Amino acid sequence: MTDHEYxxxxxxxxxxxxxxxxxxxxxxxxxxxxxxVGGMITLVFANRSQIVINLQPPLHEVWLAAKSGGYHYRLVDGAWRDTKSGDEFWTVLNREASAQAGLPLRF
Incomplete structure (x- = not known):
């Protein structure tokens, strides 16, 4: 993948x-x-907890930081996949945001 495609x-x-x-x-x-702000989004929940999603252009990755930990994603076959578990980005974002918001959320 080229830098532009990423x-x-x-x-x-x-x-x-x-x-x-x-x-x-x-x-x-x-x-x-x-x-x-630029290549970073901070989601702030009512309880003041946060999820931070930011781009990592040199690595062609997207990073997500939540209360449960940090996750690194690369685009694989059209889906952003965690580099360790293979979990899909939206699955993890839904799970982490739901946990931090205290109610089921679907991005």
């Missing part, structure tokens, strides 16, 4: 996260504050 895919991922936060806030009582 950036296109990674930026699309961040845009989808932002749009999903807006939808979640409209449809639930989660009240997630999402703040984007």
């Amino acid at each position: 950036l296109d895919q990674a930026e699309a991922l961040l845009a989808r996260i932002e749009a999903a936060c807006d939808a979640i806030n409209d449809e639930t009582d989660a009240d997630i504050d999402n703040q984007r």
